[in-house]
Amino acid sequence: MDLLKLQNGSDIRGIALEGVDGESVNLTAVGVWQIAASFSEILSKRLGKKVRISLGRDSRLSGKELLEAAAAGIEHSGCSAVDFGIATTPAMFMSIMDEDLDVDGAIMVTASHLPFNRNGMKFFMKEGGADKKLIREILENAEKNEYSDEFKLYSQCGKDNFLVKYAEGLRNYIIEKTGMEKPLAGTRIIVDAGNGAGGFFAGEFLEKLGADTDGSLYLDPDGMFPNHVPNPEDKTALEIIKKQVVDVKADLGIIFDTDVDRSAIIDSEGNAVNRNRLIALISAILLKEHPGSYIVTDSVTSKGLKKFIEDKGGVHHRFKRGYKNVINESIRLNEEGHESHIGIETSGHGALKENYFLDDGAFLAVKILTEFANMKKKGSDIFDLIRDYEDPAEEKEIRIKIGREDFLEYGKDVIQGIEEKASEIEGWSVEKPNYEGVRINCDENKGNGWFLLRMSLHDPVLPLNIESDSVGGCEIIEKKLLELLKEYEDLKY
Structure with missing residues (x-):
């Protein structure tokens, strides 16, 4: 089996179960054994x-x-493992920072929001999560680890329920920052864990801080994800929790993805505070604490978000898609003397400087809840912080498929061609600086908005994002761009 094909950026992902037509298992217990053994050897x-x-x-x-296969692989390499059972990705990193546990590295077995038949692995060390280079090294080394039936896929590693201690750390944070033992007393806050690993947040965090969590949804783990996709961006998932917040008259709702490295908020009126609005909310909070901070985001953020951040005294640094990209860029800016307190994607991956630049959906929610509690004590509403955020009139995303084996080179040629043609079109201007693809601003007569055409991180696809401040503007922009794309015969849209 070619283990290198399992690399997905800075993670490992594959098909772990039969059950979906056309999808054959390529992430096996033996493969995981080899990979875990490799990681422990390298570390x-x-x-x-x-x-x-x-x-x-x-x-x-x-x-x-x-997980048991990973433990067996680690033990085969002469190292030791401890089994946390169901946990969150951020908790796995925090276990390394816990002196009592005395662990040197961590592996999370997860495929985030992907379907039930998928699975994967994320790797952590004291300096943070693995990058693409390390993942390739792990996989190349793993292929040298020949599995033998003598080794068995069995382990006798110790067990620990670290998630309880992790939740205690989150509680201590909000207690310290608010000066209250029960900062959420008198509130109703509901959680939708999507049958993933985030159900602990209701009982171990919210309730112990005084909140009423009655009405929370899908807290029990269920690997079939029978109720909805555990994804804060999924429209069905959002509609379910939005309705529930209104129905039970909650003060707010919180929705997590499967492994809790992403989250989104629902206000008391059932409005989703996710994507650009989530970035606006956390930016407003951070800029009160750290005026002038750089806010690093991915490439598809709204024009309204840039205005909002700048009006609050911050610097919007729009970078590349990919949660590791925005995190590493925020770290780089700090190293160069530009204060940056967050790297955050519109997907909900948000990594704060004060939390080891760890993309932690639970900590992001706690940071927001801390401000919620402090403002409530003063008789204010946290969502007043984003009342002046301006949503676009329209948004649209199109995924343009590339029907070529050399899709990366072809995609780059398409992007370069569109950038060159943009300078010849009245009412279009190329956004500079731009770190990914080509972003074109379109004036009031040409759609009153912008579009971004870029290469997918992993697939033979050109994602196209369009935004307009006028009703009908997206159609105008799309129509003109698609005319230009007609000369590229290997594109399908």
Whole structure:
């Protein structure tokens, strides 16, 4: 089996279960055994000792078997493992920072919001999550680890319920920042965990801080995800929690993805505070604490968000798609002397400087809840912070498929061609600086908005995002762009 094909940026992902037509299993227990053994070998070599690695998983049906295989691989390499059972991705990193546990690295078995038959692995060390280069090194080394039936897919690693301690750390944060033992007393806050790993947040965090969580949804882990896709961007998931917030008269709602590295908020009127609005809300909070901070986002953020951040005294630094990209860019800016307190994607991945630049959906929610509690004590509403945020009139995304094997080069040629043609079109101007694809601003007579055409991070696809401040503007922009794309015969849209 070619393990290198399992690389998905800075993660490993594959098909772990049969059950979907046309999708054959390529992430096996044996493969996970090899990969975990490889990670422990590489980390041991780096640290000059036999390491101890914590293991966690989300609620997927394949998770238990794959975690046990990972533990067996680690033990085969002469290292030791500790099994956290169902956990969150951010908790796995925080386990490394816990001196009592004395672990050197962590592996989370998860495929985030992907369907039930998928699974994957995320890797952490004290310096943070693995990058693309390390993932490739792990996989190349893994292919040298030949599995033998003598080793068995069985482990006797220790067990620990670290999620309880992780939740305690979140509680201590909000108590310290608000000066109240029960900062959420008198509020109703509901959680939609989507049958993933985030159900702990209702009982171990909210309720212990005084909140009423009655009406929360899908807190129990279920690897079939029977109610909705556990994804804060999914329209069905959002409609369910928006309705529930209104029906139970909650003060706000929180929705997590499967492994809780992403989240979104619902206000008391049932409005979703996600994507650009979520970035606006956390930016407003951070800019009160750190005036002038750079806010690093991905490339598809709204024109209204840029205006909002600048009006609040911040600097909007629009970078590339990919949560590791925005995190690393925020870290880079700090190293160069530009204060930056967050790297955040519109998908809900948000990593704060004060939290090790860890993309932690629970901590992002806690940061918002801290401001919610402090403002409530003063008789204010946290959502007043984004009352002046301006949504576009229209938004649209189109995924243009590339029917070529050399899709990367072809896609780059298309993007370059559109950028060159844009200078010849009246009412169009190329956005500079721009770190990904080509972003074109369109004046009031040409759609009153912008579009971004870029390469997908992994697939033979050109995602096209269009936004307009006028009703009908997206259609005007789309029509003109598609005329230009007709000369590229290997595009399908």
